[in-house]
Amino acid sequence: MADKKISALTPDSDVTGADYVVMNEAAGPTTKRTLLSTLAAWFFNQINIPDGSGSPRTRMTDMMYDFVASGMVWTGDAYASTRNASMTAGVVYINGRRISISAVTARSFTASRDTYIDVLDNADGTGTLVYTEVTNNNASPSLAANSIRIGIIVTNASNITNVGSINQGQEDKVLPIVSSVPYQVTDSLGNLICNRNPDRKIIGYRQAVTNRTGTTIAQVTELSAPVLIPTARKVKITVILPSVQNNGTASNAASIWDGTVGSGTQLGQSTAYVATATGAVNLSYSIIETLSAGLHTINAGIAATSGTWTAIGGATNPSAILIELI
């Protein structure tokens, strides 16, 4: 074949990634070729993977939480029968990097375990589903760096009981549960479960659907929320206690604590007088705080000047504690 000048070749508008681009080796003067798709991926990585201040990925990391953009919904294949579950395909963003995850079909989960499901960013555009098993109703395993937690699947000895055993951060989940405090919205370490909001505001939540009683100051059992406070961020803490009874006439007081009720740091208090025995008062209120970065456990307590207090909680009228970034 006679040599031709590049400029004499017939233009080809049908460009595909399988075509080659000719270039010179940097150490030269060796000539080499590479796939056009490889060159395109190299350009993409130069823009998106490095952590330079001009990188869109760096800016996204600064501005957004890691989040699930679509899909990643887990469902038990046969509740009360098997330990199999499936997940829809989806897209997550970790460290500003878009990662597509394929569907999972009929995966068998180990018996009598809480299996935490995380997506690990492989830093090459792909992600890996990592399954971490702990015994039922135990403390949550730590979340690895460059990962997002997308769910917890609870199995008993033989099956996944029902939809309540699939926890993807919903506010009304009751499993896993430790010391009567279920993992709602966050796990026991404050990690968000299946965050779907890049501009996340709610970073902690727990609710009570059971009446709780006490006399002297005491923790409202379920209202104990572990939260991870970002650096230099203010939070708004709200206790939702719309109906707190007293069996006599007395003052009821609801308090917010950073740490153990009664011995930690009290952050605020709301007081109201029950004028009629067995009457109830609304003790809901909010405060704004600047807390140190890292893990905090925010608790709600109630005390009464006399008599017995009862914090009313039910499925349709839960009491709750809510922590938001502001």
Place this chain on the structure above:
Amino acid sequence: MEQHEIGETITYTDENGVTTTGVVYGIKKVDNPKTGQAEVVGYLIDTGNDTRVDEIVTEGEEENIFIRQPEQIELKESDLTSVIE
């Protein structure tokens, strides 16, 4: 990779000779994309330290973790059929 169970006490020595002892409280698994089987890639251990829980994660076999390998071909000058101008 040595197999361990939750509740087992194990001792791990890293490449720097630092020894860590703790109770296994979690097992990390990744599904092999070729076989579909879950394979252990590491263990979480509790050293009893109130403020820190250590994690031992071993490197997975390369074929167990999907890694995209971009193709790149280098040719000798004698392979060229056209001249760059």
